Amino acid sequence: EVQLVESGGGLIQPGGSLRLSCAASGFTVSSNYMSWVRQAPGKGLEWVSVIYSGGSTYYADSVKGRFTISRDNSKNTLYLQMNSLRAEDTAVYYCASLTVTYWYFDLWGRGTLVTVSS
Amino acid sequence: SYVLTQPPSVSVAPGQTARITCGGNNIGSKSVHWYQQKPGQAPVLVVYDDSDRPSGIPERFSGSNSGNTATLTISRVEAGDEADYYCQVWDSSSGPTYVFGTGTKVTVL
Numbered sequence: 001e002v003q004l005v006e007s008g009g010g011l012i013q014p015g016g017s018l019r020l021s022c023a024a025s026g027f028t029v030s031s032n033y034m035s036w037v038r039q040a041p042g043k044g045l046e047w048v049s050v051i052y053s054g055g056s057t058y059y060a061d062s063v064k065g066r067f068t069i070s071r072d073n074s075k076n077t078l079y080l081q082m083n084s085l086r087a088e089d090t091a092v093y094y095c096a097s098l099t100v101t102y103w104y105f106d107l108w109g110r111g112t113l114v115t116v117s118s
Numbered sequence: 119s120y121v122l123t124q125p126p127s128v129s130v131a132p133g134q135t136a137r138i139t140c141g142g143n144n145i146g147s148k149s150v151h152w153y154q155q156k157p158g159q160a161p162v163l164v165v166y167d168d169s170d171r172p173s174g175i176p177e178r179f180s181g182s183n184s185g186n187t188a189t190l191t192i193s194r195v196e197a198g199d200e201a202d203y204y205c206q207v208w209d210s211s212s213g214p215t216y217v218f219g220t221g222t223k224v225t226v227l
Binding site for chain 1: 119151153155159160162163166167172202204206208213218219220221
């Protein structure tokens with residue numbers, strides 16, 4: 001079965017760091033365009049970051065300079081390193097694969113909750 | 119940055135038709151995708167490239183896109199269609215970004 005499973009969320013104080021993981025099965029992370037999308041409580045979806053199969057990375061302005069997307073091909077896992085966390089980063093973080101034909105998200109994980117609070 | 123605007127809510131009786139709009143500057147020139155999200159669940163793609171349906175999505179879901187407005191139409195609405203719906207496009211005007219609409223809550227009366 002093709003699936004993405006996120007982990008690493010939790011409660012973190014403002015200014016702290018956290019690393020999210022997204023383990024893939026039945027699916028090769030390095031061969032695909034992979035992204036992180038978040039959703040604050042009661043709010044809409046917000047794209048966070050993408051890593052292309054060639055390794056190029058892009059970020060939303062709201063996280064640029066604070067978050068880093070990466071992958072470990074040997075572990076078939078996608079990561080999101082989050083530094084200098086703020087209260088407004090509180091959200092469920094989903095990893096998702098992106099099709100390169102029409103640029104839509106075709107496979108989603110179930111998400112992991114990050115809460116930034118003192 | 120590119121902005122997509124949706125109505126916050128749409129209410130519809132069972133068996134009727136729900137239409138959800140997604141407004142954006144010259145959105146007709148872009149490929150629009152639609153997601154359904156039920157409480158506590160990840161989004162699910164229901165329409166891609168303006169009007170195509172992924173396998174497993176009922177024909178009741180259809181889409182169109184022209185000018186400054188894209189529309190998701192749900193025909194013969196069922197109770198199970200009650201959910202939040204989001205449009206999404208790819209924008210490259212200032213680096214590649216993936217823009218979501220503001221979201222619409224569909225309530226089945």
